[in-house]
Amino acid sequence: MPLNFRERTRPAPPAVPRLLLPSLVLAVLGYQINATMLSPALPDIARRLDTSSSLVGLSQTLFFLLAAVGQVTLARLSDYRGRKPVMLLCGVLLIIGNLACALAPDISVYLAGRILQGVSAAMFSLSFLTLNDLLPPAAFGRAAGIISAVNGGFAGVDAIVGGRLADTVGFRAIFLGGLVLSVVGTLAVARYVPAVPPKAAGSMDWLGAGLLALGLSGVLIGLAQGAGWGWTSPATLGCVVGGLAALVAFVLVQRSRSAGSNSVSGTGAGTDSRTPAADNATTVRPRTTAVIDxxxxxxxxxxxxxxxxxxxxxxxxxxxxxxxxxxxxxxxxxxxxxxxxxxxxxxxxxxxxxxxxxxxxxxxxxxxxxxxxxxxxxxxxxxxxxxxxxxxxxxxxxxxxxxxxxxxxxxxxxxxxxxxxxxxxxxxxxxxxxxxxxxxxxxxxxxxxxxxxxxxxxxxxxxxxxxxxxxxxxxxxxxxxxxxxxxxxxxxxxxxxxxxxxxxxxxxxxx
Known part of the structure; x- marks a missing residue:
């Protein structure tokens, strides 16, 4: 979707609502408990879904892998589309992922749910960016500390609770609890997080984002599975070498995208190379800018x-x-x-x-x-x-x-x-x-x-x-x-x- 360059000249962000920070805490908690509460329940998942421990382990690898990919791509997308719309997208993905895992009849549906949950990890980066957009430095620091504290879960108690739920009710109870939190958190974001104009001109570099995602996937899968596959096995070497090759291609693409930008200083938009004629035009075709200069x-x-x-x-x-x-x-x-x-x-x-x-x-x-x-x-x-x-x-x-x-x-x-x-x-x-x-x-x-x-x-x-x-x-x-x-x-x-x-x-x- 073309981006109207004039959106970047809007006035200062709206007043900060009282429930901004609690809303973001709920949103990130909905994701976080899927990372910290589930570890003790992995044997129960393998038993109830009648699958192998290796496939359950793969679900964990995919969850954290897609978390890395989601943080890179969706955080950058928010520069062009605004933080709030992308946060709502993360919330919807998390809700669908929780439903899929809670109701999964087999390991394939469970894997799909974990992938969607992993992508929603971008909620953390988006929360930091939103707070920085809306708050002065001192308030941003205090709020960022609270969000980071949530990143560790419930002070270690969540892992114990997860194990207890797995022993008594079963792993599905963990995802049902996550579902409730994700629904409440997403509704809170929709209601209490102000919409701030996009920060960047241009359009998302999907080729660069795809190469970066492919490179990170290859390297992370190779590192995660290397001990089981063998560090010199074709599968491990293929993942790592292929991932590194994709990262090299990513650097080359980003270099070409960055060639036309003006600056990388912190005081201006380094990718906006408009001319007066472009400003006077009714419609300006946005230029594809680098994922990262x-x-x-x-x-x-x-x-x-x-x-x-x-x-x-x-x-x-x-x-x-x-x-x-x-x-x-x-x-x-x-x-x-x-x-x-x-x-x-x-x-x-x-x-x-x-x-x-x-x-x-x-x-x-x-x-x-x-x-x-x-x-x-x-x-x-x-x-x-x-x-x-x-x-x-x-x-x-x-x-x-x-x-x-x-x-x-x-x-x-x-x-x-x-x-x-x-x-x-x-x-x-x-x-x-x-x-x-x-x-x-x-x-x-x-x-x-x-x-x-x-x-x-x-x-x-x-x-x-x-x-x-x-x-x-x-x-x-x-x-x-x-x-x-x-x-x-x-x-x-x-x-x-x-x-x-x-x-x-x-x-x-x-x-």
């Missing part, structure tokens, strides 16, 4: 940020989601705990403390700078894990280190990196950089779990016994967090005046 991607505002996100998730998420649960439940190498005790002692506290850290990061981000806040999170995570690795044989030392990691990683880093992505991009490319940052969370998580799984498996194959079987995975996580600290230092600071006054915003007294 290559010059921005190559700048120190973008590539160090994307690397920091990827490396942070690879180190911290890989350890929290795989290495530490396996280690603490291993009777020969670790503590020999049950799955429930392991989760209560070494997973739930980190999630719960993250709910405290996220609002703190949102408070300090606009005041001391999002980059400085991100550096605090990276440094704290590195120090916490530097203590955990040599003293992992001491249960209470590991517990304390993971509690600190919950504050610095689950709380501060996640919030600060999301906030930094929003303020670092030019106004007409905020969806591009924010969506790509969201995708890097998925890439990093897949990389971290795949690397940890491969190192633990390899150590066992080579004859390592006891705690030595986990040494490589622990050290790799520490090295990844150290690299994340280096790349975080390389991020170019956003000038204070630009970070504080990027767009005209309405008063935010009610938020």
């Amino acid at each position: 290559i010059r921005l991607l190559a700048s120190r505002r973008a590539w160090p940020l994307l690397l920091t996100v990827t490396l942070t998730l690879a180190g911290a998420f890989g350890a929290l989601a795989l290495t530490i649960p396996l280690f603490t439940q291993d009777a020969h190498a670790g503590y020999g705990l049950s799955a429930t005790r392991s989760a209560l002692l070494y997973a739930t506290p980190a999630s719960a403390i993250g709910v405290i850290g996220a609002p703190l990061a949102g408070y300090f981000g606009p005041r001391v700078g999002w980059r400085r806040t991100a550096l605090v999170g990276s440094a704290g995570s590195l120090l916490a894990f530097a203590v955990a690795v040599p003293f992992r044989s001491e249960p209470w030392v590991l517990f304390a280190a993971l509690a600190v990691l919950g504050l610095t990683y689950n709380g501060i880093s996640i919030t600060a990196l999301n906030g930094l992505a929003v303020v670092s991009a030019p106004k007409d490319q905020q969806g591009a950089l924010t969506g790509l940052t969201g995708a890097c969370f998925g890439v990093g998580a897949s990389l971290g779990t795949a690397l940890a799984s491969g190192l633990i498996t390899s150590a066992g194959t080579d004859g390592a016994t006891g705690a030595a079987a986990y040494t490589g995975a622990f050290v790799a996580a520490l090295a990844l967090l150290a690299l994340a600290m280096v790349t975080a230092l390389a991020v170019r600071p956003v000038p204070a005046d630009e970070e504080a006054g990027r767009t005209e915003r309405a008063p935010a007294a009610h938020v």
